Amino acid sequence: MQFRSLPFHFNRIGRISFALSIATAFLAATAFLANGHCDTLRINGSTTVNPPAAEAAEILRSEKGMQIEVDTQGGSSGGISMLGDGLVQIGMASKQVSEADRAKYPKVDFREIQVGEDAVALVVSKDVWDAGVRSISQKQMRAVYEGRIKNWKDLGGADKRIAFFNKEPGRGTWEVFAHWLYGDSKKAPPVSFLEVGGNEEARNKVASTRGALAQLSSSWADGKRVFSLSITLEDGSIISPTNKNIATHRYPMSRPLFLLTNGDPKAEAKTFVEFLLSERGQALVRKHGYLSLDQLRE
Amino acid sequence: MADTEHSPAPPSLRKVAFSPRSWTRLASFAFSLLTLAFLCSMVGLFAWQSLPVWKQEGIGYVTGEKWYFRQQEFGALAMIYGTFVVSLVALLLAAPVGVASALFTVEILPAHLRLLVKATVELLAGVPSVVYGLLGILFLRNWIYIGLERFDLLSGDTLLTAGILLGIMILPTVMTLSDDALVGVASAQRLAARALGLTRAETGIFVGLAQSWRGILTALLLAMGRALGETIAVFLVVGRRDNALPENFFSLQALIEAGQTLTSKLGG
Numbered sequence: 001m002q003f004r005s006l007p008f009h010f011n012r013i014g015r016i017s018f019a020l021s022i023a024t025a026f027l028a029a030t031a032f033l034a035n036g037h038c039d040t041l042r043i044n045g046s047t048t049v050n051p052p053a054a055e056a057a058e059i060l061r062s063e064k065g066m067q068i069e070v071d072t073q074g075g076s077s078g079g080i081s082m083l084g085d086g087l088v089q090i091g092m093a094s095k096q097v098s099e100a101d102r103a104k105y106p107k108v109d110f111r112e113i114q115v116g117e118d119a120v121a122l123v124v125s126k127d128v129w130d131a132g133v134r135s136i137s138q139k140q141m142r143a144v145y146e147g148r149i150k151n152w153k154d155l156g157g158a159d160k161r162i163a164f165f166n167k168e169p170g171r172g173t174w175e176v177f178a179h180w181l182y183g184d185s186k187k188a189p190p191v192s193f194l195e196v197g198g199n200e201e202a203r204n205k206v207a208s209t210r211g212a213l214a215q216l217s218s219s220w221a222d223g224k225r226v227f228s229l230s231i232t233l234e235d236g237s238i239i240s241p242t243n244k245n246i247a248t249h250r251y252p253m254s255r256p257l258f259l260l261t262n263g264d265p266k267a268e269a270k271t272f273v274e275f276l277l278s279e280r281g282q283a284l285v286r287k288h289g290y291l292s293l294d295q296l297r298e
Numbered sequence: 299m300a301d302t303e304h305s306p307a308p309p310s311l312r313k314v315a316f317s318p319r320s321w322t323r324l325a326s327f328a329f330s331l332l333t334l335a336f337l338c339s340m341v342g343l344f345a346w347q348s349l350p351v352w353k354q355e356g357i358g359y360v361t362g363e364k365w366y367f368r369q370q371e372f373g374a375l376a377m378i379y380g381t382f383v384v385s386l387v388a389l390l391l392a393a394p395v396g397v398a399s400a401l402f403t404v405e406i407l408p409a410h411l412r413l414l415v416k417a418t419v420e421l422l423a424g425v426p427s428v429v430y431g432l433l434g435i436l437f438l439r440n441w442i443y444i445g446l447e448r449f450d451l452l453s454g455d456t457l458l459t460a461g462i463l464l465g466i467m468i469l470p471t472v473m474t475l476s477d478d479a480l481v482g483v484a485s486a487q488r489l490a491a492r493a494l495g496l497t498r499a500e501t502g503i504f505v506g507l508a509q510s511w512r513g514i515l516t517a518l519l520l521a522m523g524r525a526l527g528e529t530i531a532v533f534l535v536v537g538r539r540d541n542a543l544p545e546n547f548f549s550l551q552a553l554i555e556a557g558q559t560l561t562s563k564l565g566g
Contacts, residue, residue, distance in 0.1 A: 209454065
């Protein structure tokens with residue numbers, strides 16, 4: 001029979017586990033508070049705008065010691081929604097902010113700051129290009145999208161099924177494509193194709209699949225693994241996605257590249273935006289294959 | 299040795315079901331109840347939040363075949379089928395290999411080697427799933443595309459690719475837990491079997507496996523749980539094609555076509 005003065009007794013395991021849980025709670029609280037650091041500039045959005053933005057962030061990090069995080073979750077629509085939810089200070093988009101988006105976030109004043117121009121190209125894999133398919137018309141693309149043309153031989157190529165990798169609807173690239181085909185992305189019919197997410201995934205999958213077709217930012221088509229088709233217009237002229245055709249808008253699927261902010265950009269966001277609009281930033285835009293603003297004015 | 303933690307409770311507390319005589323017991327009870335409460339509240343929250351969907355769609359939500367969200371048509375059957383097929387392929391691949399390797403490490407390897415192998419395999423279980431997904435895009439996709447060329451695959455993104463990738467992912471889980479189950483069989487049983495003249499193989503199968511089948515079943519269940527819930531690896535290689543439901547549920551053709559699973563739909 002043991003005499004106890006206390007109802008509890010401090011055995012070793014109890015002490016250790018108690019101490020550990022206190023320590024964990026303390027660390028968690030510290031981490032939580034540290035993450036609320038307001039100095040980090042968060043940027044999220046389109047995989048198309050990402051390369052120059054990420055490099056600009058790298059330069060600003062090393063030169064000015066700014067803390068910048070660039071991410072590509074969800075593409076253009078991810079950038080818009082995260083800016084609307086207040087999770088990021090700058091959104092990247094390769095499409096316009098639609099009325100529906102503005103209506104969804106009534107308190108947010110979406111400002112579109114254009115930093116460059118890009119075009120959406122329809123890219124094909126090497127075997128299709130070598131088989132002779134070099135251009136496509138709007139009518140043919142509509143037929144492919146709606147499933148009426150299923151084989152490359154109907155487009156002048158070899159006898160191979162078309163492996164169409166549709167971009168996720170909501171991506172800037174897809175919206176531009178749907179806008180070109182149907183005038184309004186909402187009028188696009190429901191389809192069930194294989195889907196790809198960002199530009200990197202699209203290029204990767206097209207390069208490794210025979211008979212593949214996908215929408216891709218034109219500067220990402222390197223001409224070695226994936227090849228961009230020209231567009232055959234109604235009058236028969238064949239327009240290839242060169243810089244000149246994109247700048248003069250002869251190529252139909254050109255789209256502006258935007259940095260989005262809520263109201264006027266302030267503090268770090270302003271620094272970033274001004275850098276990307278400066279001569280050095282625009283050189284970055286050109287370096288990654290897009291058109292800078294001065295090339296548009298030509 | 300005066301073991302103060304295991305002495306009997308004083309008479310006044312003996313009838314009470316929960317007698318907090320130590321911090322350990324208090325902490326154990328508290329955290330167990332917390333886990334249970336968390337699980338129940340999560341299930342309840344999901345049920346509550348999904349009520350509008352059930353009210354609007356009814357049972358057609360899970361039996362409908364077409365999913366077109368822009369046209370407000372929601373039928374998740376194709377995705378449920380995709381999840382089921384992918385998990386089945388994964389289990390069919392991982393179960394024999396995992397149980398067989400567990401048999402090997404327990405019955406044939408000496409103890410120190412067994413622990414070494416087990417530790418290495420458990421390390422594999424800790425690899426993030428996005429790494430598996432990227433390896434799937436880089437290698438597995440191309441191997442399946444080239445390997446099954448005579449079936450004229452549209453691309454390397456198929457339900458089979460996702461199934462094989464998942465099988466590789468859950469293999470360490472199956473192996474480790476089966477190993478634990480097999481080791482739990484009393485060595486006296488094995489010694490008795492050997493004494494009666496059974497060979498090593500017979501001992502392993504008719505004594506080891508037979509006695510631990512419940513533990514192995516648990517291992518398979520846990521592995522299936524992981525396979526059902528795996529998102530990012532499946533997301534990257536399954537093709538993400540909606541409405542890919544075949545006419546015949548048991549057709550093998552569906553395996554070499556792209557598909558969609560519940561988790562890959564949620565993931566992107």
